[in-house]
Amino acid sequence: MNPSLQPGGEWSVPAQVVAAARPPLTAVQKLLLPLGVFLFDWLFWRERGGLNMLVFNVFIVGAQLVQLPRHAAARRSGYFWLMVVGSLLSGGMMAVYGSAVAALACSVSVLLLLGYVNQPSLKLLLYAGLTGLGSAAEAWLRVLRGVRPPQTAGAGVRRSWFYGRLLLVPLGILGAFHGLFAVANPVYARLSSRVLDVLEEWLLRLLPDISLGHLLFLGLGFVVAAAVVVAVPVYFFADQESGFGEFVRRQRDRVASLAVRRPDFRLKTTKALDLRKEYLVAVAVFGLVNALLLVVNAIDVRWLWFGFEPGPGFDLAQFVHEGTYVLIFSILLAMGIVLWFFRRNLNFYAPGLRVLRWGATVWVLQNAVLAVSVGLRNYYYILNSGVAYKRIGVCFFLLLVFFGLATVLGKIWQQRSAYSLVRLNSLALYAVLLLLAAGNWEVWMTEYNLQPRFRSVDIGFLLDMPDRTLPTLLAHRAVLDRTTHLTVNAEYGTSAVIDASEAQRRLDLAVAAARARYTEYDHWQGFTWADYQAAQQLGHHE
Numbered sequence: 001m002n003p004s005l006q007p008g009g010e011w012s013v014p015a016q017v018v019a020a021a022r023p024p025l026t027a028v029q030k031l032l033l034p035l036g037v038f039l040f041d042w043l044f045w046r047e048r049g050g051l052n053m054l055v056f057n058v059f060i061v062g063a064q065l066v067q068l069p070r071h072a073a074a075r076r077s078g079y080f081w082l083m084v085v086g087s088l089l090s091g092g093m094m095a096v097y098g099s100a101v102a103a104l105a106c107s108v109s110v111l112l113l114l115g116y117v118n119q120p121s122l123k124l125l126l127y128a129g130l131t132g133l134g135s136a137a138e139a140w141l142r143v144l145r146g147v148r149p150p151q152t153a154g155a156g157v158r159r160s161w162f163y164g165r166l167l168l169v170p171l172g173i174l175g176a177f178h179g180l181f182a183v184a185n186p187v188y189a190r191l192s193s194r195v196l197d198v199l200e201e202w203l204l205r206l207l208p209d210i211s212l213g214h215l216l217f218l219g220l221g222f223v224v225a226a227a228v229v230v231a232v233p234v235y236f237f238a239d240q241e242s243g244f245g246e247f248v249r250r251q252r253d254r255v256a257s258l259a260v261r262r263p264d265f266r267l268k269t270t271k272a273l274d275l276r277k278e279y280l281v282a283v284a285v286f287g288l289v290n291a292l293l294l295v296v297n298a299i300d301v302r303w304l305w306f307g308f309e310p311g312p313g314f315d316l317a318q319f320v321h322e323g324t325y326v327l328i329f330s331i332l333l334a335m336g337i338v339l340w341f342f343r344r345n346l347n348f349y350a351p352g353l354r355v356l357r358w359g360a361t362v363w364v365l366q367n368a369v370l371a372v373s374v375g376l377r378n379y380y381y382i383l384n385s386g387v388a389y390k391r392i393g394v395c396f397f398l399l400l401v402f403f404g405l406a407t408v409l410g411k412i413w414q415q416r417s418a419y420s421l422v423r424l425n426s427l428a429l430y431a432v433l434l435l436l437a438a439g440n441w442e443v444w445m446t447e448y449n450l451q452p453r454f455r456s457v458d459i460g461f462l463l464d465m466p467d468r469t470l471p472t473l474l475a476h477r478a479v480l481d482r483t484t485h486l487t488v489n490a491e492y493g494t495s496a497v498i499d500a501s502e503a504q505r506r507l508d509l510a511v512a513a514a515r516a517r518y519t520e521y522d523h524w525q526g527f528t529w530a531d532y533q534a535a536q537q538l539g540h541h542e
Contacts, residue, residue: 024146029229032063033143036225037218045217048526050098053106057091060110060228064117067229073120079128080120083113086434093437097468098528105437108430110228111136118231119238124419125426127237134234136227143226244419248344279352282341286359289334293366300373308380320381324394327374331401334367338408339418360412364405371401386449388461392441396432403428440530442469450476458495459503460488467514468530471537473507480504514538 025033039059043052061084064074074080090105108129115128118135122128182189199212310319338360378394407421442465449457450473459480462473480486481500488506490496498506518535521527 025143025230026067028067032066032229033225035059036063036228037221040221040224041214041218043525044221045214047523048098049094049103050526050528050531051095052525053094053103054088054091057087057106057110060113061087063228064113068117074117077116077120079123080113080116083109083116086430087113089434090437094528096529097440098526098530099437099441099466101433101441102437105433108433112430114227114231118234121238122241123423124237124241125430126422127241131234131237132227134236135232136223138232138234139230140223140226142230142232143222241419245417246420248342248415248417278341279356282356283352283359285337285341286356286363290359290363290366293363293370297366297369297373300370300376304373304376304380308376310380310384320377324374324377327370327377328397328401331367331371331374331405334363335404335408338364338412339421342411342415343418357412361409364408364412368402368405371398371405374398385456386454386458387445389441392445396436400425400428400432440468442466443472443530446472447476450479452479452482455483456485456487457483458488459486459498459506460495463506463510464489466530467517468528468534470507470511470514471534474511474538477504477507480507511538 036059039056043056064084068074086109087106090102090109093099093102094106111132112125112128113132114135115130115132116122118131119128122131178192182192196212341356342360375395375398378391378398382391404421404425407416407424410416411418411421446462446465446469449462457480462469480503483500486498486500486503487495488498514534515538518531518538
């Protein structure tokens with residue numbers, strides 16, 4: 001059915017065409033959508049993250065597999081199955097440890113899963129995530145647009161239904177600005193809090209079992225369930241990625257010749273840098289920085305690699321913090337420069353390609369040596385001061401650096417494109433995220449930092465960790481009496497020194513508070529296996 005021209009000069013699109021553009025919900029979607037809202041409310045309302053994340057991830061994966069046809073393109077995508085495994089694995093780690101990095105891995109895995117269901121041809125994780133976000137932002141609106149009043153309803157009901165849906169967008173914008181103003185203006189925050197309290201009291205009288213916060217949470221559950229169940233096609237990022245290739249292609253375009261696709265016969269007043277000049281610049285850069293980096297690496301190898309012992313008064317923290325960050329930045333800058341020179345036709349410059357490749361390869365290998373020096377700095381700091389989150393982060397970041405340097409070598413010798421490097425390194429980043437989610441890092445840090453050889457222990461840092469570390473603290477509490485320097489966090493980011501008796505008192509208070517929380521918390525949704533073990537062990541220490 002074709003559009004028709006109306007007397008006013010406007011084109012009218014038939015309702016059948018609009019309905020075809022927005023297909024109604026299927027029977028499966030009509031079943032899964034309320035089930036998703038119910039599960040979201042039942043699993044997460046006033047609950048912390050734990051076993052509920054695994055259950056909801058299983059629902060998300062099951063919803064995708066149920067809706068996908070048997071011969072769907074997503075079922076033939078390795079990325080789709082990778083995200084299925086990642087979603088279930090990260091959900092399992094939430095059920096075991098309930099750590100913040102496991103929660104992040106859950107969210108990222110689910111978002112990427114939705115992106116690959118939407119556009120199975122995608123390969124870049126970033127584009128898949130943005131596609132999933134775009135679909136989620138439109139899914140709940142698509143569901144609301146498809147809801148219609150009963151056919152037997154009168155004109156007044158239909159009119160009220162229309163204007164009620166029309167007000168949803170302004171109310172959403174109003175809520176967003178309300179949140180911003182409440183954060184920026186404390187007076188407004190107090191006044192709006194009073195108004196919301198009055199509204200909640202009125203709502204409690206009307207609906208005794210549902211509060212205003214619960215209603216808003218149900219609205220959030222509807223948005224999440226719609227994003228999971230309803231896929232709104234987002235083609236923009238798939239179209240963008242379709243123009244990328246795994247390898248660099250020789251560009252013969254936009255020159256004064258009819259032999260190319262897009263000839264350019266315009267008069268050029270400035271002469272572009274030809275390949276030979278660019279080659280000479282690249283050779284000069286690689287030669288100079290290789291010589292400079294050779295000196296730096298020689299110093300580090302002689303000073304750090306063999307027999308390094310920090311002398312009295314040596315500030316190891318400043319040495320590690322300043323040196324590590326600067327060296328990491330220099331490695332990333334080196335990778336960027338290599339990518340710049342090997343971005344286009346310099347990959348095909350036959351007269352000097354061998355020299356250029358070997359110069360870049362030596363520079364990459366020297367950056368790998370520099371990364372080893374960064375790792376040794378971090379190792380000496382851990383050896384002398386203990387483990388912290390940032391020091392673990394540096395270790396995994398260096399793993400990514402080594403992988404990135406290997407992919408840069410692939411670009412140099414295999415003429416891989418920047419798109420290929422981004423794709424491979426994003427997969428490595430996702431693998432590291434899952435690896436971090438699978439670790440019980442807080443307990444391992446506590447065990448390591450309470451070794452008797454450490455003269456200083458940041459007991460405040462250890463007590464701020466999750467409750468699952470308290471059995472380890474109790475098992476090593478005798479170490480606190482023998483430690484000469486115990487510190488806790490003070491005001492303005494400084495630290496204060498306490499004695500062993502104060503540290504023991506704070507530990508007893510933390511254990512008592514944890515026992516009370518475990519006793520009061522009788523819901524399974526937010527519980528984890530680590531919490532169960534900690535509750536059992538703390539009960540035995542009574």
